[in-house]
Structures are given as structure tokens and as C-alpha cells.
Amino acid sequence: MITLAGVGVEKAGRSVLAGLDLRIAERRVGIVGRNGSGKSTFARLLNGLEKPTTGTVTWNGDPDGGLRRHVGFVFQNPEHQIVYPIVQEDLEFGLKNLKLPVPVMRERIDEVLARLEIAHLRDRFTHQLSGGELQLVALAGVLVMKPSMIVFDEPTTLLDLRNTNLLMKVVSGLEQQVVMVSHDLALLREFDRVLHFEEGRLVGDGQPGPIIDDYIARSLA
Numbered sequence: 001m002i003t004l005a006g007v008g009v010e011k012a013g014r015s016v017l018a019g020l021d022l023r024i025a026e027r028r029v030g031i032v033g034r035n036g037s038g039k040s041t042f043a044r045l046l047n048g049l050e051k052p053t054t055g056t057v058t059w060n061g062d063p064d065g066g067l068r069r070h071v072g073f074v075f076q077n078p079e080h081q082i083v084y085p086i087v088q089e090d091l092e093f094g095l096k097n098l099k100l101p102v103p104v105m106r107e108r109i110d111e112v113l114a115r116l117e118i119a120h121l122r123d124r125f126t127h128q129l130s131g132g133e134l135q136l137v138a139l140a141g142v143l144v145m146k147p148s149m150i151v152f153d154e155p156t157t158l159l160d161l162r163n164t165n166l167l168m169k170v171v172s173g174l175e176q177q178v179v180m181v182s183h184d185l186a187l188l189r190e191f192d193r194v195l196h197f198e199e200g201r202l203v204g205d206g207q208p209g210p211i212i213d214d215y216i217a218r219s220l221a
């Protein structure tokens with residue numbers, strides 16, 4: 001479980017996030033807010049990509065190291081996380097660091113490629129893939145690592161309707177905790193909890209129905 005205590009983030013002398021004290025224990029947590037409200041910064045705090053200026057972000061109380069190991073991150077733009085020229089090599093990259101035996105590595109990769117229905121992409125050059133295919137490969141790279149939590153920052157931006165549906169089916173079947181920044185409010189209504197950010201502050205936190213209705217009302221005001 002992730003705990004944020006007294007967390008604030010400043011950038012270029014400006015407060016981007018402030019006054020965050022919360023625990024994330026639910027299985028499906030959505031994040032909403034206007035452009036620039038601090039959603040991505042919050043998401044990045046959860047796996048240590050972003051460091052708080054004040055306060056702490058901890059995984060089960062572990063002050064260092066825990067976040068990177070336990071929390072996977074799926075970027076809005078998959079080009080930010082794909083490193084190797086061939087899909088299979090890219091999927092092996094993180095697993096090699098775990099020093100897993102080769103058959104275990106292969107088995108994990110096969111299982112994830114099948115689950116995402118992208119086994120046919122295994123030997124393709126990553127630079128030749130479409131935006132949607134690349135997004136699914138990026139997700140595969142996170143899933144093979146079997147993190148305890150997966151943070152998604154607007155994962156469907158590049159996907160067509162079919163792949164959006166596929167991604168959502170995959171997400172709903174994940175055994176892991178999921179935190180997702182999304183503008184797809186219908187999707188987030190199915191979640192267990194929604195956080196609403198406005199100008200770097202948490203202005204709503206609770207059941208999706210009332211939080212999303214309030215977000216819509218404020219956006220239209």
C-alpha cells in the first residue's frame with residue numbers, strides 16, 4: 001500500500017502539488033482534473049519518477065527503494081518507455097535485471113503477449129509499430145515485471161476503439177492495484193475511488209459517482 005504524508009511538489013519555484021495526505025488501498029483508483037491540475041505529477045510520485053519537495057511517499061512504510069520495485073508505470077506516450085529495437089528484446093530488458101532463468105522469462109513474455117493479443121508483434125521492429133501497438137507493447141513491458149501496482153497516465157490517448165476496449169478488458173482483469181489518470185469518466189465510474197485535483201490540491205476524494213459529478217459541475221461552471 002502506498003502512503004503519502006505531507007506531500008508537496010514545487011517546480012521552478014511554483015507549487016504544483018500541495019497538502020497531500022492519503023493512503024491508496026483500493027484496487028481501482030481513478031484520477032481526474034483539468035489540464036495542468038497536477039495529475040501526471042501525482043501519478044509519477046507513486047513510482048518514484050517524481051520526488052516530493054516536502055513529505056514522503058512510501059510503499060508499505062519502506063522509505064527507499066520500495067516504489068520502483070512494486071509500482072509499474074505506463075506512460076501516455078509509449079515511446080518514453082520502449083528502449084530496444086525489437087519487441088521481444090524490449091520485453092526481456094527489465095526481466096534480465098531480475099536475473100530470472102531464461103525459461104521463466106520466456107513463459108512470462110508468452111503469457112503477457114497472449115493476454116494482450118499481440119503475440120504476432122514479438123519479432124517486429126518497435127519503430128515500425130503503430131501508436132496503439134506501441135502502447136500495448138509498453139503495457140506488456142510493465143506486466144512481465146509483475147508489479148504490485150500499475151499506474152497508467154492516460155493510456156488510451158493513442159488507441160482506436162478496438163484497442164481501447166481491449167486495454168480496458170485487460171485492465172479490469174488485472175490482479176494488481178491500478179491507479180489511472182483518465183479523461184474517460186464513464187470508465188472511472190466503475191472504479192472503487194476517484195481523486196479530483198484542482199490547481200495542485202486534492203479537492204475531491206471518494207466514491208466515483210459524487211466525485212465525478214462534482215468535477216463535471218465545476219468544469220462547466
Ligand SMILES: Nc1ncnc2c1ncn2[C@@H]1O[C@H](COP(=O)(O)OP(=O)(O)OP(=O)(O)O)[C@@H](O)[C@H]1O
Pocket residue numbers: 011012016033034035036037038039040041042
Ligand atoms: N518541469 C516543470 N517546470 C515548471 N512547471 C512544471 C514542470 N512540470 C510540470 N509543471 C507544471 O505543473 C503543473 C502540473 O502539471 P501536470 O503535468 O502534473 O498536470 P496534468 O494535470 O497532468 O495536466 P494534463 O492533463 O495537461 O496532462 C502544470 O501547470 C505544469 O505546467
